[in-house]
Amino acid sequence: MNLSQRDQKHNWHPYTQHKTAQSHIAIMLGEGALLWDENGKEYIDAIASWWVNPFGHSNNVIAEAIYKQLTTLEHVLFGGFTHEPAVLLSEKLMEILPENQEKLFYSDNGSTSVEIAIKVAMQFFYNKGVKKTKIIAFENAFHGDTFGAMAASGISFFVEAFKDSMIEVIRIPVPVKGKEQESIDALEKLVKTNEFAAFIFEPLVQGAAGMVMYEASELDKLIAICKENQVFTIADEVMTGFGKTGRNFACDYLQELPDMMCLSKALTGGTIPMAITSFTQEIFDGFYDDDINKALFHGHTFTANPTGCAAALASVKLLATPEMQENIIRVNQCHLSFQEKINQHPKVRFTRVLGVIFALEIKTESNESYYGSLRNKLYDFFIENGVILRPVGNIIYILPPYVINDVQLQKIYSVIEEALEIV
Numbered sequence: 110m111n112l113s114q115r116d117q118k119h120n121w122h123p124y125t126q127h128k129t130a131q132s133h134i135a136i137m138l139g140e141g142a143l144l145w146d147e148n149g150k151e152y153i154d155a156i157a158s159w160w161v162n163p164f165g166h167s168n169n170v171i172a173e174a175i176y177k178q179l180t181t182l183e184h185v186l187f188g189g190f191t192h193e194p195a196v197l198l199s200e201k202l203m204e205i206l207p208e209n210q211e212k213l214f215y216s217d218n219g220s221t222s223v224e225i226a227i228k229v230a231m232q233f234f235y236n237k238g239v240k241k242t243k244i245i246a247f248e249n250a251f252h253g254d255t256f257g258a259m260a261a262s263g264i265s266f267f268v269e270a271f272k273d274s275m276i277e278v279i280r281i282p283v284p285v286k287g288k289e290q291e292s293i294d295a296l297e298k299l300v301k302t303n304e305f306a307a308f309i310f311e312p313l314v315q316g317a318a319g320m321v322m323y324e325a326s327e328l329d330k331l332i333a334i335c336k337e338n339q340v341f342t343i344a345d346e347v348m349t350g351f352g353k354t355g356r357n358f359a360c361d362y363l364q365e366l367p368d369m370m371c372l373s374k375a376l377t378g379g380t381i382p383m384a385i386t387s388f389t390q391e392i393f394d395g396f397y398d399d400d401i402n403k404a405l406f407h408g409h410t411f412t413a414n415p416t417g418c419a420a421a422l423a424s425v426k427l428l429a430t431p432e433m434q435e436n437i438i439r440v441n442q443c444h445l446s447f448q449e450k451i452n453q454h455p456k457v458r459f460t461r462v463l464g465v466i467f468a469l470e471i472k473t474e475s476n477e478s479y480y481g482s483l484r485n486k487l488y489d490f491f492i493e494n495g496v497i498l499r500p501v502g503n504i505i506y507i508l509p510p511y512v513i514n515d516v517q518l519q520k521i522y523s524v525i526e527e528a529l530e531i532v
Contacts, residue, residue, distance in 0.1 A: 139166025162379035194418030220253025251317035355464030
């Protein structure tokens with residue numbers, strides 16, 4: 110049996126109906142923007158393996174940092190202890206995070222970073238004897254698969270089985286063009302009830318919804334409303350963080366700053382699972398008390414894992430290099446050129462570009478389901494042609510490693526053009 114066949118015996122894959130799914134492709138090697146399977150077939154990783162590999166696969170700088178750390182201190186509990194990689198990483202992140210962020214809480218992945226933010230928002234008010242137990246979120250949001258994160262997510266089939274077991278979340282429209290005032294009105298009505306602890310959002314780009322984009326000026330208005338009404342704001346930058354939108358964070362486009370930020374995915378350059386939730390000093394002070402019961406009783410065994418911190422520190426330093434910043438600009442310019450060309454195609458409804466993110470919606474006669482026949486047909490076509498893309502319904506998006514070269518980008522664009530001819 111080959112590796113793909115052996116995989117089927119014991120492994121349960123994410124977001125997979127195994128009765129109908131094809132066998133999973135066994136990847137043996139990765140370098141830069143490329144992956145190779147067990148048969149030697151080459152693939153361009155056009156989505157940076159779920160948005161985590163901005164500096165490419167098998168990055169030597171990050172690998173060296175991990176190796177060095179493993180030979181010094183691989184792990185130590187963060188309860189009652191600290192270590193140099195965590196201190197260095199906190200200092201480095203404070204140089205690039207929005208100026209109001211002061212405290213960092215480490216966890217394991219994007220979902221847990223969101224979970225922590227929601228718990229902190231609710232307990233902050235509980236510590237003060239104020240009952241605020243509800244959360245506000247956008248329609249069609251996605252924030253993760255743990256219970257608090259699921260509750261905040263608005264893509265129904267992800268959460269349908271658990272909807273009666275979650276915290277109460279009320280959704281407002283995303284302030285896309287034409288819905289700006291509707292979004293503002295809905296938020297203003299909710300915050301006046303004084304029942305909501307926080308408003309959580311994916312800043313500027315809703316990833317899992319199909320790279321839905323909206324303006325920073327509109328998010329500024331929503332954050333300002335929350336500030337006026339003592340509702341905390343949580344920026345879920347798990348997807349958008351670390352250069353994806355053309356700036357270090359999507360929040361760098363804002364005038365109004367969020368109270369909390371959730372970071373993961375590209376944090377360690379795609380090497381080690383790790384996440385961070387950042388907070389203002391005000392929020393931290395809401396837990397700083399002689400009463401032990403007002404502490405945040407939340408933790409993970411691998412909180413602030415030294416090896417993960419070393420990988421993240423190397424990743425953040427790589428992001429800041431002139432070469433990587435130039436790569437981000439180059440990829441964006443390539444996307445814009447392709448956008449100008451493909452916008453004229455009769456099967457294209459719209460395209461969107463922000464930073465290294467490109468999204469294209471195909472014209473269809475009916476609404477396409479998330480994992481429907483069109484999506485599956487497109488996915489299979491891309492794989493057959495050596496490009497890893499995961500369409501969302503009838504939306505194709507590209508979010509490549511920053512190190513991808515122009516030839517590889519042009520192949521992605523060409524394969525998308527070919528795909529439009531078969532739909």
